[in-house]
Amino acid sequence: MRVAVIGTGPMAQGLCSLATRSGATSGNVEMRMCSRRAEKGSETFLEGLPLTPISSMRETLEWSEIVVLAVQASQIPAIVAEHGHLLVTRVVLDITNPSRADIDAIAAAARDPSPSPATSSSPGTTVIAVDCDRRPRDSAGSAYGGFPTAPAPALVVDRRPPDSAVDSAYGGFPAAPAPAPEAAEAAAKPAKLGLSSSQTSWVGSTASASASAAHALSALLSHAAEGSPVRVVKALNNVSAYALIHSDPLVDDIKTVAASDDANAAKLVRTLLEAMGVDCRVVPSLSYAVRMEGWHRGTFAEWQMPCWVMFVSLVLMWVFSAVRYNHYDHVPWYQATMWITNKALGWAGLWGLLYCYLPGMATTYAQLFRRTPTVRLWRWVQRWMEARKQLGLLSLLFVMLHLALSTYLWMPSYYTKLWQPTDVLGLGVGPAGKLDKYGMAPAASLPKQAIKLPASASAADATANATAAATAAGNLIARSAAAVSIRRRLNWQGEASMLVGILAGFSMLLTGLTSLPHITHRLNWGEWVLAQSWLGWFSFCAATAHTLILGITWWPTAATAWPAMIPTITLLSTAPCVIVIAGKLLLMSPPVAFALARIRAGVWGKASQLHAIYVSRHRSWCAQP
Numbered sequence: 001m002r003v004a005v006i007g008t009g010p011m012a013q014g015l016c017s018l019a020t021r022s023g024a025t026s027g028n029v030e031m032r033m034c035s036r037r038a039e040k041g042s043e044t045f046l047e048g049l050p051l052t053p054i055s056s057m058r059e060t061l062e063w064s065e066i067v068v069l070a071v072q073a074s075q076i077p078a079i080v081a082e083h084g085h086l087l088v089t090r091v092v093l094d095i096t097n098p099s100r101a102d103i104d105a106i107a108a109a110a111r112d113p114s115p116s117p118a119t120s121s122s123p124g125t126t127v128i129a130v131d132c133d134r135r136p137r138d139s140a141g142s143a144y145g146g147f148p149t150a151p152a153p154a155l156v157v158d159r160r161p162p163d164s165a166v167d168s169a170y171g172g173f174p175a176a177p178a179p180a181p182e183a184a185e186a187a188a189k190p191a192k193l194g195l196s197s198s199q200t201s202w203v204g205s206t207a208s209a210s211a212s213a214a215h216a217l218s219a220l221l222s223h224a225a226e227g228s229p230v231r232v233v234k235a236l237n238n239v240s241a242y243a244l245i246h247s248d249p250l251v252d253d254i255k256t257v258a259a260s261d262d263a264n265a266a267k268l269v270r271t272l273l274e275a276m277g278v279d280c281r282v283v284p285s286l287s288y289a290v291r292m293e294g295w296h297r298g299t300f301a302e303w304q305m306p307c308w309v310m311f312v313s314l315v316l317m318w319v320f321s322a323v324r325y326n327h328y329d330h331v332p333w334y335q336a337t338m339w340i341t342n343k344a345l346g347w348a349g350l351w352g353l354l355y356c357y358l359p360g361m362a363t364t365y366a367q368l369f370r371r372t373p374t375v376r377l378w379r380w381v382q383r384w385m386e387a388r389k390q391l392g393l394l395s396l397l398f399v400m401l402h403l404a405l406s407t408y409l410w411m412p413s414y415y416t417k418l419w420q421p422t423d424v425l426g427l428g429v430g431p432a433g434k435l436d437k438y439g440m441a442p443a444a445s446l447p448k449q450a451i452k453l454p455a456s457a458s459a460a461d462a463t464a465n466a467t468a469a470a471t472a473a474g475n476l477i478a479r480s481a482a483a484v485s486i487r488r489r490l491n492w493q494g495e496a497s498m499l500v501g502i503l504a505g506f507s508m509l510l511t512g513l514t515s516l517p518h519i520t521h522r523l524n525w526g527e528w529v530l531a532q533s534w535l536g537w538f539s540f541c542a543a544t545a546h547t548l549i550l551g552i553t554w555w556p557t558a559a560t561a562w563p564a565m566i567p568t569i570t571l572l573s574t575a576p577c578v579i580v581i582a583g584k585l586l587l588m589s590p591p592v593a594f595a596l597a598r599i600r601a602g603v604w605g606k607a608s609q610l611h612a613i614y615v616s617r618h619r620s621w622c623a624q625p
């Protein structure tokens, strides 16, 4: 298999290096790079890649069977204009990640192609595009915790055990989202391949030239081939040059997709890539290139909405806390930096968990009241369900920051009500006979007398009592300012709230860790339910208890202690959480849980509409031209 790689950049180097390291070049794979800078007839080598010769474009392309376009997509029109007549007879592997402008430029060139030097001499070009999706299963629609990047399931039926249903944090299954029938129909075809309705433009074999760079390239080459079929394959655009250069073909797992309208061309590319140790799946349609290239253009698509929600929540909570404490309660404004921020982080972290559990629970109640296992959800609720993993992880981040800041602020002067007053010590020093000639007493030479005072004594009382006691003993108080020391211990509120707070933080951490794809994929169903549902609920309850214990003694003091009658943060933040937890407890109560299990099993209530909807989706899929 003779492979010409156009370009000498990182991707070209990575491919050639991988071919050598994997042993592919010891078999039937021959690799050459082509560079504009190589002189005709000469053969040079790139430093570090002595086994891959670099020669001029024309002679390398003439020699090759497969051509890899390891160039920027913007260079494609120029390359096709010059070498199109050679490309049309070869399998063209497009690994580019084009911008929208690149695609438009190639499509424009395809509409108005400049004549190729030897168009007529090279009919029958095939263009192949290969695309590698390296996203973890978790984010691409995994078996357990993940959600598709832009999923559009027309109907999801909750088959989980009743006690764990619809309530997992960090990316549990959507409970039972079922959009309107027309949405289901529209989503049916892409859903079959795990795509969202926003990514459906690739569906169908008649995608326009501007759908993707691979399509535009295919159209451009078709001109050069004078209408003969071209063999373009899209692949590898999901794999980084770093992975190609540094991975170990023996142990590392590089995955990609080879998409092409020409099945044989795609299979040829798969054979090549598999010889190099790359796990390659063939998709028999170049239309899939739309998704492959679109994936590259998106930036943290599934994180954007959850990040906004959590960020806006944090800002609103910070503003509320600053107004309540700094403005109305006259706390110094400089404390808005850390003390107030810490309150807002804790509040936002707690409500992040609330955001995770609320939609699932609401859906379960909808199942219960409608007595059907399939519930139609509004689109925004469905998106909310899909974002639970990200919301859970962001809430974990906030809680960890809250723990770190609280550690710094953890002192009686900040959290006075969590510490119990203990005995106050006064310190008397003397005697007068030890004074020096200036009437001063060297501190080190003075005996010290500790005077124990009642717990209720203030610092001023301690000083006065120490002075009196020392004077009575014939001593001289030389430095009364140093005569007071106060020691305190946590009271029951402090101990209990810290315990459950730390338990909440670390159990959240465990739940978050089990959402990592490498761990998720090793969990069986029961383990996943334990980590994502039960442990997650435990974190939520513990975090609520932490906040509740912190503030509950202040709630009855509204009339006197609440500035401008604004409720405390602990009251505002825990009230909705307590309601959700009570709702969950009700669902777990034996009669309700029994009823829910029967509804989900289809024994009681209305039968599931799943079969009818599934059949209609299948029909509409088949009916597509």
Ligand SMILES: NC(=O)c1ccc[n+]([C@@H]2O[C@H](COP(=O)([O-])OP(=O)(O)OC[C@H]3O[C@@H](n4cnc5c(N)ncnc54)[C@H](OP(=O)(O)O)[C@@H]3O)[C@@H](O)[C@H]2O)c1
Pocket: 006, 007, 008, 009, 010, 011, 012, 034, 035, 036, 037, 069, 070, 071, 072, 073, 075, 078, 079, 095, 096, 097, 098, 236, 237, 238, 239, 240, 241, 242
């Ligand atoms: N870098 C990545 O991690 C990565 C990952 C996935 C996909 N990709 C895609 O892979 C492609 C190559 O990436 P790269 O990082 O290797 O790019 P690069 O560093 O820009 O290298 C491109 C190479 O193309 C050659 N070239 C430029 N214009 C040319 C022209 N008109 N005719 C012939 N050759 C030309 C140049 O080699 P000479 O000067 O020697 O001719 C240059 O070294 C890009 O489309 C990129 O989107 C990159």
